[in-house]
Amino acid sequence: MSDFDFIVVGAGPAGSSAAIRLATAGSSVLLVERADPPGSKAVSGGILWGRDLDGLIPDWEKSAPVERYIDFKSTSFLTRDSKISIDFRSKKFEEKKTGYSVLRAKLDQFLALKAKAAGATLVTGITVDSLARKENRIVGVVQDGDTITSDAVILAEGANPRVAIESGLREPLRDRDCAIGIKQIVKLSEATVNERFNLTGNSGYAGEFALGYLEGGVRAGGFLYTNKDSLSIGVVIAMENLRANGSTYSYDIMEKFMEHPYVKPLVEGGRVQEYSAHLVPEGGIDSMPKLFGDGYLIAGDSASMTFSNGMIIQGMNYAIASGAMAADSLLEAAKKKDFSGAALSSYQDRLEHSQVLMDLRKFRGIDKVTWSRLVHEVAPGMMENILFSMFYEDGNPKKHLAEIILGSLSKANMKRSELIMETYRMLRRM
Amino acid sequence: MALEIVVMVKQVPDSQEVVIDPVTMNLNRSLTRNVTNKADENALEAALQLRDEVGGHVTVVSMGPPQAESTMIECLARGADRAILVSDRFFGGADTYPTGLTVASAISKLEKVDVIFAGEESSDSSTGHVGPGVAEFLGMEQATYVSSVKYADGFIIAERELEDGTEVIKMPTPVLLTILLNANVPRRQTLKRKIAATKQGYEVWNLEKLGMPPEWVGVRGSPTIVRKMRPIKEKERAAKRFEIDQIPDLVRELFEIGALKLEEMQ
Numbered sequence: 148m149s150d151f152d153f154i155v156v157g158a159g160p161a162g163s164s165a166a167i168r169l170a171t172a173g174s175s176v177l178l179v180e181r182a183d184p185p186g187s188k189a190v191s192g193g194i195l196w197g198r199d200l201d202g203l204i205p206d207w208e209k210s211a212p213v214e215r216y217i218d219f220k221s222t223s224f225l226t227r228d229s230k231i232s233i234d235f236r237s238k239k240f241e242e243k244k245t246g247y248s249v250l251r252a253k254l255d256q257f258l259a260l261k262a263k264a265a266g267a268t269l270v271t272g273i274t275v276d277s278l279a280r281k282e283n284r285i286v287g288v289v290q291d292g293d294t295i296t297s298d299a300v301i302l303a304e305g306a307n308p309r310v311a312i313e314s315g316l317r318e319p320l321r322d323r324d325c326a327i328g329i330k331q332i333v334k335l336s337e338a339t340v341n342e343r344f345n346l347t348g349n350s351g352y353a354g355e356f357a358l359g360y361l362e363g364g365v366r367a368g369g370f371l372y373t374n375k376d377s378l379s380i381g382v383v384i385a386m387e388n389l390r391a392n393g394s395t396y397s398y399d400i401m402e403k404f405m406e407h408p409y410v411k412p413l414v415e416g417g418r419v420q421e422y423s424a425h426l427v428p429e430g431g432i433d434s435m436p437k438l439f440g441d442g443y444l445i446a447g448d449s450a451s452m453t454f455s456n457g458m459i460i461q462g463m464n465y466a467i468a469s470g471a472m473a474a475d476s477l478l479e480a481a482k483k484k485d486f487s488g489a490a491l492s493s494y495q496d497r498l499e500h501s502q503v504l505m506d507l508r509k510f511r512g513i514d515k516v517t518w519s520r521l522v523h524e525v526a527p528g529m530m531e532n533i534l535f536s537m538f539y540e541d542g543n544p545k546k547h548l549a550e551i552i553l554g555s556l557s558k559a560n561m562k563r564s565e566l567i568m569e570t571y572r573m574l575r576r577m
Numbered sequence: 578m579a580l581e582i583v584v585m586v587k588q589v590p591d592s593q594e595v596v597i598d599p600v601t602m603n604l605n606r607s608l609t610r611n612v613t614n615k616a617d618e619n620a621l622e623a624a625l626q627l628r629d630e631v632g633g634h635v636t637v638v639s640m641g642p643p644q645a646e647s648t649m650i651e652c653l654a655r656g657a658d659r660a661i662l663v664s665d666r667f668f669g670g671a672d673t674y675p676t677g678l679t680v681a682s683a684i685s686k687l688e689k690v691d692v693i694f695a696g697e698e699s700s701d702s703s704t705g706h707v708g709p710g711v712a713e714f715l716g717m718e719q720a721t722y723v724s725s726v727k728y729a730d731g732f733i734i735a736e737r738e739l740e741d742g743t744e745v746i747k748m749p750t751p752v753l754l755t756i757l758l759n760a761n762v763p764r765r766q767t768l769k770r771k772i773a774a775t776k777q778g779y780e781v782w783n784l785e786k787l788g789m790p791p792e793w794v795g796v797r798g799s800p801t802i803v804r805k806m807r808p809i810k811e812k813e814r815a816a817k818r819f820e821i822d823q824i825p826d827l828v829r830e831l832f833e834i835g836a837l838k839l840e841e842m843q
């Protein structure tokens with residue numbers, strides 16, 4: 148007899164979602180989380196996209212600690228002096244809410260407490276050391292020399308899955324599969340947030356930025372999201388860039404983003420409430436480990452289920468969805484009391500038929516585009532040239548758009564053929 | 578002989594993360610993490626060591642809001658035998674006087690008490706009142722600033738760290754001891770013990786259980802009135818480097834900006 152039916156390692160969105168589903172179905176579940184309370188160590192810019200909580204917590208939009216629903220989506224290219232944006236605002240989002248800004252300190256705690264309310268045993272402030280094995284099957288977890296047993300374990304450790312790696316269940320992370328995300332929460336009044344971003348009521352802004360003015364070929368994306376009375380602002384930097392440039396470098400990039408002439412007025416006067424950094428798995432489907440085996444499943448960031456294109460990061464939604472699917476697979480396996488890898492392979496099938504793996508397969512290799520020179524260096528500068536030539540009246544005869552574009556292309560020092568190739572690659576992958 | 582030991586603990590905002598709201602002047606507790614007061618962890622460890630040596634039981638008593646649950650579970654996971662959270666909205670806003678009275682009232686409901694442990698002070702208010710207050714309310718002997726504790730034949734032998742040395746005292750039980758911050762290294766919580774603690778659970782005692790008049794507790798029972806609070810402005814500081822042979826220049830400069838004054842030698 149095991150101590151628990153199931154043990155879930157990590158109470159992030161993936162782990163708590165799995166525990167909610169398992170406990171609701173009546174299984175005995177142990178949910179172990181290193182942070183106390185859950186979420187106090189989480190770092191996330193914080194837009195929860197999609198509706199994956201629908202199936203777990205009825206009416207979650209009313210009870211969950213969501214800050215604002217997003218009706219204002221913006222993608223911007225920044226050069227040293229300019230900002231070129233594509234803004235999309237729509238009243239349609241009021242009816243059909245597609246994303247909410249969230250603060251992880253609150254959201255993670257909410258989800259973990261839901262799991263507890265459903266009957267899971269929630270233990271916080273404890274780090275699982277390793278997995279317990281019996282004849283190559285995972286039969287529980289080990290902590291401080293004690294073994295706690297279960298029929299199966301869900302590993303939902305997040306982006307730095309130490310237990311999975313040390314148990315040989317996944318490869319160590321390679322630099323090229325990782326980015327580093329840095330985030331600050333900047334406190335402002337609710338009225339100031341509304342005024343600066345032209346928002347009313349509960350609506351919110353989510354902006355992503357290509358930082359086209361960094362020196363030395365560094366590629367970084369910025370994000371800026373509105374919470375009720377604060378902003379989440381941060382940058383995502385390719386790990387390879389960072390290694391080459393030393394560790395204090397990430398801070399400089401954050402500074403450069405926040406000091407940009409068109410970003411600074413948005414955050415000015417705010418008080419920094421939190422400052423944190425975290426890994427972001429960027430490798431996509433190619434860096435994904437085997438997702439199941441005898442007695443275990445891997446969900447969320449631990450399984451590299453993150454979609455990132457250098458500007459936008461989605462991971463919470465995949466974490467929630469994969470956590471719930473891992474739970475469903477365990478519940479199915481429990482009917483036959485068979486927790487072998489073969490029985491748990493239904494997890495892979497579920498994922499393949501869901502948005503999670505469909506997205507990740509479709510956007511395989513997106514990182515090559517999003518971290519490309521085109522997006523992060525050439526495009527912002529070119530667009531600035533083009534728009535500046537179009538709008539600057541110098542009394543000279545006007546030029547055709549085509550002339551302007553070709554002119555700025557040669558200034559950008561990019562061959563026409565190269566541009567066409569890059570653009571083609573980009574379109575194909577997006 | 579088995580000792581019945583009580584430990585007084587409090588949950589406090591993590592002092593490394595505390596933020597004062599510049600408008601209301603109150604602690605902004607919304608984003609701060611709550612933790613067990615560090616000196617109380619030392620008090621608990623001292624109690625557990627004494628129990629492990631002599632035998633007996635350790636009961637943790639805390640007055641606080643429902644979220645002090647995590648502190649209750651933590652104390653059980655470290656090895657306490659029983660945990661009681663004294664919690665009621667009537668207790669809110671208490672200063673150190675009704676806090677001591679309420680905790681003393683809870684302890685007096687226990688069948689037998691030989692030794693009470695408390696932390697020297699709490700990191701969020703730093704008064705050091707509550708432990709000694711409880712001793713007074715219970716009419717019990719007390720020793721403060723204790724760093725180590727032994728027991729023999731009805732007597733506690735305690736070492737007190739004082740400014741000019743260490744004092745060793747011997748007192749008959751029952752006695753209340755306040756334990757110095759960092760007097761010992763608290764034992765770790767483990768997953769196994771924490772699961773057991775979660776399953777065991779803790780008791781919640783409300784005002785009715787204590788049977789105290791409502792006007793004795795919480796805000797109404799508090800004689801302290803805070804008239805005004807103000808933040809302390811950080812002074813602007815300058816850093817400048819002087820070589821040894823430039824000391825006369827330094828003195829002159831300090832004199833010129835008014836930082837040094839000349840006084841007649843007596």
Ligand SMILES: Cc1cc2nc3c(=O)[nH]c(=O)nc-3n(C[C@H](O)[C@H](O)[C@H](O)COP(=O)(O)OP(=O)(O)OC[C@H]3O[C@@H](n4cnc5c(N)ncnc54)[C@H](O)[C@@H]3O)c2cc1C
Pocket residue numbers: 156157158159160161162179180181182185186188189190191192193194195196273274275276303304305306309310327328329330381382424425426427446447448449452453460461462463464466
């Ligand atoms: C700067 C930044 C911005 C982001 N912005 C967004 C965004 O806007 N939208 C979005 O959808 N996603 C975003 N993401 C990604 C998102 O944060 C992750 O995809 C998501 O948190 C993954 O959830 P998870 O449950 O798999 O892992 P996590 O949220 O990392 O949770 C894992 C949990 O496991 C715990 N844990 C780890 N090891 C152990 C152990 N051995 N024992 C016990 N507990 C353990 C950890 O403490 C943690 O709480 C962002 C990420 C970063 C870094």
